[in-house]
Structure formats: structure tokens, C-alpha cells
Amino acid sequence: MNRVITYGTFDLLHYGHINLLRAAKQKGDYLIVGLSTDEFNLNQKGKKSYFPYEKRKQLLEAIRYVDLVIPEDNWAQKQTDVEKYTIDTFVIGDDWAGKFDFLATETGIEVIYLPRTPEVSTTQIKADLTNMSEDISKDF
């Protein structure tokens, strides 16, 4: 039973997130997602999520690849999560390449950076929606 963990905000859930979660699950049999809390997003990651934690958790729990969602409320919990949930593999997008190699050296787990889906991002979605609403308001 290979247990996999990944972390993220997963706000305005889109197919890039789904691609990552599918690929992460394919690395094992059980996938845990450490979901960034609203406070962690705001105070540590400098981003305000559109959907609050409980709604983002509800969305993730509906995804067939996800077996468990836990809160991510600090940067340092990864090492303890590895022990607590007997993790074998840590997976995250390659925008983080190299940043979590210490987990392999400190705990012996496998650390995998997966390619991001390049053309989609929550930031781009928000920008496009803003532009679309501006275009519509110009037409009236």
C-alpha cells in the first residue's frame, strides 16, 4: 500500500489541478491532500482564495483520486505528516522543483515533481473573467 501526499490551495478548481491529482494517485494506492487553510493562504502564501477552506475541501473530497483531505496550516508540517500518515511518496507540481528535496534526505520518502498543465491557472481564470465582464459592460 503506497501512500502518497500532496499539498496546495486548489482554489477555483480546474483541470490542471485534476491532472496533478490523477498523476499523484497513479504513484500509489492512497492519496492524501494537504489543503492550505484560509489563514495559511493569507498569512504565509500571500493569496486570498475565492472559496473558503470548507468549500475547497468539499470539492476535493468529491474527486475520485483523493482519499483524504487534511488541513495545511504551516510550511513545516510536511515532515510530521510523513510520519503521522506513514507516507511513501510526496508529489507536487514542478513549479516547486527542488524545494522539497529535503523531505527525501530527512525522511527517506520518494519526492516527485510533476509537470504542471501549462495553459491554465487560477490567476489567468480571474484575469480572463475580469476582461470578459469589462467587455460585456462596454457593449451596453
Ligand code: C2G
Ligand atoms: N498545478 C498544476 N497545473 C496547473 C496549476 C496547478 O499541475 N496549471 C498543480 C500545482 O503544481 C500544485 C497543485 O496543482 O502541485 C496545487 O496548485 P496550487 O493550489 O497553486 O498550490 P500551491 O499554491 O502551489 O501550494 O506547501 C505546498 C503548497 O501548499 C503548494
